[in-house]
Amino acid sequence: MNTGRIKRRDILIGTTATIGVIAFDPVEKLWITDVQAQSTSSITIPNLDGQLLLDPESLAAVADDFGHIIKKTPMAVLQPGSKRDIAKIIRYANRFGIKVAMRGQGHTTYGQAQVDAGVVIDSKTLNKIHHISSTQVIVEPGVLILDLLKATLAQGLTPKVFPDYLGLSVGGLLQVGGIGGHTQKFGLFADNVLEVQAILGKGVSTVSSLNKKPSLFNSLIGGLGQFGIITQTTLPLIGAPTHARVYQLSYTSLQQYIADQNQAVTDGRFNYLEGQVIANPSSTTGWTYLLEAASYYTPPQAPSDSLLDGLSPDGGTTIDEFSYFDWQNRLAPLVAALQESGVWQFPHPWLDLFIPNSKVESYIHQVLQNLKSTDVNGPILLYPFLRSKLTRPFIKVPSEEIIYLFSILRTAPSDDPNTVQAMVAANRSLFEQARDQGGKSYRISAFPFSPQDWIEHFARSWNKFRRQKVSLDPKNILTPGQGIFNQ
Numbered sequence: 326m327n328t329g330r331i332k333r334r335d336i337l338i339g340t341t342a343t344i345g346v347i348a349f350d351p352v353e354k355l356w357i358t359d360v361q362a363q364s365t366s367s368i369t370i371p372n373l374d375g376q377l378l379l380d381p382e383s384l385a386a387v388a389d390d391f392g393h394i395i396k397k398t399p400m401a402v403l404q405p406g407s408k409r410d411i412a413k414i415i416r417y418a419n420r421f422g423i424k425v426a427m428r429g430q431g432h433t434t435y436g437q438a439q440v441d442a443g444v445v446i447d448s449k450t451l452n453k454i455h456h457i458s459s460t461q462v463i464v465e466p467g468v469l470i471l472d473l474l475k476a477t478l479a480q481g482l483t484p485k486v487f488p489d490y491l492g493l494s495v496g497g498l499l500q501v502g503g504i505g506g507h508t509q510k511f512g513l514f515a516d517n518v519l520e521v522q523a524i525l526g527k528g529v530s531t532v533s534s535l536n537k538k539p540s541l542f543n544s545l546i547g548g549l550g551q552f553g554i555i556t557q558t559t560l561p562l563i564g565a566p567t568h569a570r571v572y573q574l575s576y577t578s579l580q581q582y583i584a585d586q587n588q589a590v591t592d593g594r595f596n597y598l599e600g601q602v603i604a605n606p607s608s609t610t611g612w613t614y615l616l617e618a619a620s621y622y623t624p625p626q627a628p629s630d631s632l633l634d635g636l637s638p639d640g641g642t643t644i645d646e647f648s649y650f651d652w653q654n655r656l657a658p659l660v661a662a663l664q665e666s667g668v669w670q671f672p673h674p675w676l677d678l679f680i681p682n683s684k685v686e687s688y689i690h691q692v693l694q695n696l697k698s699t700d701v702n703g704p705i706l707l708y709p710f711l712r713s714k715l716t717r718p719f720i721k722v723p724s725e726e727i728i729y730l731f732s733i734l735r736t737a738p739s740d741d742p743n744t745v746q747a748m749v750a751a752n753r754s755l756f757e758q759a760r761d762q763g764g765k766s767y768r769i770s771a772f773p774f775s776p777q778d779w780i781e782h783f784a785r786s787w788n789k790f791r792r793q794k795v796s797l798d799p800k801n802i803l804t805p806g807q808g809i810f811n812q
């Protein structure tokens with residue numbers, strides 16, 4: 326496919342661009358200038374507030390993601406200057422059967438935000454924080470969680486839920502879920518939304534909330550980008566503490582680790598609760614376990630270390646103090662180091678699963694028996710949350726009340742496609758073992774998912790999901806990279 330008719334210097338900005346109005350040639354399936362349009366059967370796109378990029382560098386930048394495994398090149402990248410631009414492109418896409426997806430930071434790992442021969446809408450230009458009140462904030466989808474935290478903390482406020490890494494977009498997190506150490510208290514990032522504005526796949530602009538069009542609201546949030554492009558959202562805020570006391574409890578026994586995690590998640594004693602499996606050659610199994618918890622406070626108040634009562638780590642405990650901001654932003658130094666060393670650009674065949682509590686010990690035991698730390702080269706997360714805190718019907722998790730996130734955050738060598746494929750295959754195999762025990766896949770993972778997998782994934786929600794697709798995105802143009810309706 327030829328996408329090279331407009332050079333980089335000819336970037337178009339609606340009617341104010343030097344070249345003029347942009348057009349789409351439905352026969353050749355390419356975007357062209359108004360001058361070229363005069364000699365073809367093209368259709369003009371009037372008055373974009375932003376710009377539509379066609380140059381190879383811009384296309385290549387979105388034909389990739391943090392996984393660096395899948396590469397799908399779009400025909401164009403829209404940097405929207407307004408919500409109107411998104412509506413215009415979606416209406417065009419409907420007319421000509423062009424696939425469209427919004428891209429946040431592209432931190433999913435298996436092409437979820439990519440569009441082969443379609444249009445990627447880059448949310449980075451929709452990054453305004455519109456209004457902060459004492460209880461809520463109105464933001465555009467391209468806002469990074471880091472910027473959201475900085476802006477709200479400046480007013481003594483904070484969002485309720487954070488992912489571990491703050492360089493993710495609001496829009497991307499709202500689609501996939503967004504899990505972290507506060508999920509045990511407040512659910513996923515996607516559970517903490519008051520209102521959402523979106524352009525539906527059929528090109529209609531909507532506003533919805535739990536009170537106004539709740540079914541639409543519950544589809545747009547956690548809907549994996551299948552029903553609409555989120556253009557603005559209102560998130561709840563709470564008062565921010567200034568400090569975090571962080572506890573790290575080490576275990577040699579998986580059984581004791583699970584028992585203590587279950588106790589902590591059930592009694593809700595910590596503000597933050599996560600944990601990891603640690604490769605440890607000096608342990609008899611090769612692995613130890615780290616329960617990581619935090620209690621927030623604002624001096625002169627301080628948490629009591631009786632918070633640790635009843636927990637039985639056999640490998641020691643450390644206690645550290647952080648500012649609330651530094652704690653939420655704790656991965657920043659590591660990410661900077663990975664970026665500087667180039668490892669950030671290596672393939673990341675990540676696996677993220679949800680495992681029911683009743684199976685977690687036996688499942689993890691079995692997985693770790695067959696896993697070498699060199700199969701991972703990254704962290705392994707293992708921590709619980711409560712199903713009753715989750716509210717979005719299309720974010721699927723196991724049916725038990727205590728659920729564990731189990732993430733193998735692999736890094737593969739940059740020049741070894743065979744290892745990448747072996748890791749992807751291993752992910753698939755571990756998913757199947759988990760699925761057979763009631764587990765679910767967190768759909769940011771890197772492994773193939775067939776149409777039958779999707780039907781099983783949504784289970785009793787599948788018919789509703791499919792009906793919503795037909796109703797809200799009848800031409801099936803949105804977010805093909807999830808592979809739900811496009812295989």
Ligand SMILES: Cc1cc2nc3c(=O)[nH]c(=O)nc-3n(C[C@H](O)[C@H](O)[C@H](O)COP(=O)(O)OP(=O)(O)OC[C@H]3O[C@@H](n4cnc5c(N)ncnc54)[C@H](O)[C@@H]3O)c2cc1C
Nearest residue numbers: 429430431432433466488489490494496497503504550555
């Ligand atoms: C270093 C790192 C740390 C991470 N830590 C966590 C973590 O702690 N917890 C967690 O839950 N996840 C974590 N993730 C995964 C992350 O949550 C997902 O990648 C998520 O998709 C958000 O990232 P993003 O902004 O890059 O979204 P993208 O990957 O760009 O988008 C995700 C999906 O949403 C769609 N989309 C994006 N914006 C919109 C919109 N406005 N409207 C409609 N559809 C849209 C995209 O098309 C895509 O299908 C991490 C990823 C990395 C690389």
